[in-house]
Structures are given as structure tokens and as C-alpha cells.
Amino acid sequence: MRSMQCKHVWEQVSGYIDGTVSPELRQEIERHLAHCRYCSAVLDSTRNLLVLVGDARTFEVPVGFGERLHKRLQQSMDALEAGE
């Protein structure tokens, strides 16, 4: 059987990672990955990207954010109540 082309694998990387591709397509992609180091590297680096953006330490909330948020919210709630 003729293997998929790299370009077709790249179009499916996201769905492959999320597990939303059909079982047939998954098999086809895996057959391609077994002999294509380039596409395997693309898949690995995309997975790494997702690990990175999903890591709680990558994006941090500034110190005091919660206090400032609730203070401003309270001021707004008080102003609304006073205006009623």
C-alpha cells in the first residue's frame, strides 16, 4: 500500500494528538510515522508545545491579582447598589 504523503500527515497532526481522527486514518498516519523521522519530529515538537502551554508554570498570575480583582468588583457592586 502506498504511504501517505508528509503534507497529509501535517494536516492531521492536531486531530491525531486529540484522538479525533478515524481509526483507519490513525493507522495510516502511524504507518507513515514508523518510517518518517521528519513527521515523527513534527509530532513530537507539537506535543512538546502542548505540554509547555498546558504547564501551570508557563503562565503565571501576578501577585495580588485576586485581591485587586475583588476590591474593584466590590467597589462596582457598592456603586451599583448606591445608585439603585
Added chain:
Amino acid sequence: MDQQGGMEAAGAAAEHSAREAAIIARILGGERELFHELIRPYERGLYLAAYGMLQQQEDAEDVAQEAVIKAFKALASFRGESKFSTWLMSITLNEARGRLRKHAGEQLDFLSDSEEEGDYTPSVLADWRYIPSEELERQELRRQLQQAMAKIPPEHREMIILRDVRGMTTAEAAEAAGCSEALAKVRLHRARMAMQKLLAPQLAPRQTGLLGWLNRKAGGR
């Protein structure tokens, strides 16, 4: 997740929604202070979404604050057809989009804003830099991620934030962003691929280098 696990999760989610609906009814009934507790579990996520969109701490904080105030004022219009968290997120994204539009012309220079499935060539995994300190690596990574995020169109950026940073399902992300699930999937794919291309030199699966600490943490994934 097995079938029983799925049912338990669905049951827990329904219970959570019912609890929130009861709190919302009490707030609308006059117990306004409860709104603070209602939003507390989500405030971090709102800030991160706003920050992901704007790449600017002060603006992101302001957007998150404006969003919760708007949510409070509009609480009576929340009908419970979506999750409260999704509704809150959609208000935040709208605020962030408004802020981006205000800044339009200043820095909007994106790689592509096409919704079409265009040609895409992944980056060749080439050089990488070795920085021994993990803290330094994180700072450097964060800077590079922010730079890459700023280069992709806002509607693509939204999908990375909702799905991959916040861990929403595609259906929830589509609802928060106000688009169809099919479009959400296309945007997510394009966003991930654009980020891969921009960051690939740092994302090579090596045991050292910028992502070494993450790879080790993730068991060499």
C-alpha cells in the same frame, strides 16, 4: 475514560452546575456578596485568557476585572444553557477583543489570518540553546511563547488558550469563542502548527536544552 468513569464525571458536572445555579439564584435574590465566591474558581483562568490574547499584564488584569463586573451586571441574563465558566470566558474574550481592536494598527502584524487550509511546512528542527538554569529556561521559554503567540491571529490564539492552556473541550471552546466546532478545530490546528513552526528549534525532543526540564518531567515524551 471508561463508561462508568464518564458517567461519574457527567454526574459531578451536573451537580456542580446545579450548585452554581442555586448560588446565582441567591445572588439575584439579593445576596450579592456571593458573587465573589461564584467567580473565585475561574478568576485565574480569566486572567490567563486575557493575558494570552493581549500579552500585556496591566491590560490583561483590567480586562479580567471589567469582565467580572460585566458578568455581575448581566447575571440575570445567564440562562444556564452553557456552563457558567464558559459564559464568563466568552465575556472575557469579548473584552479582550475590544481591547485588541483599540490597539489595532499599532502592532497587528500576523503571519496569516486565513481560515482556509493553506499550505503548511513545519519548521526543520535545527539548533537549540543550552541554558543550565531551569528558572532561566522557564523565563526564556515564556518570552519565546509570548512572542510566538503575538504573531498568530487573535482568533487562532484564542483556540490555543481555550483548548491547550485552559483545557476546555472543543465544544466549550467554540461556544466561548462564538464560532462553530468545525471552525474551532480548523483554527486550533492552524494555531498549533503556526506555533510549532515558530518554536520548533526550542521544542526538539532532547534531554537537554530549553525543554529539557519539561521532557524529563513528562517522562521523555
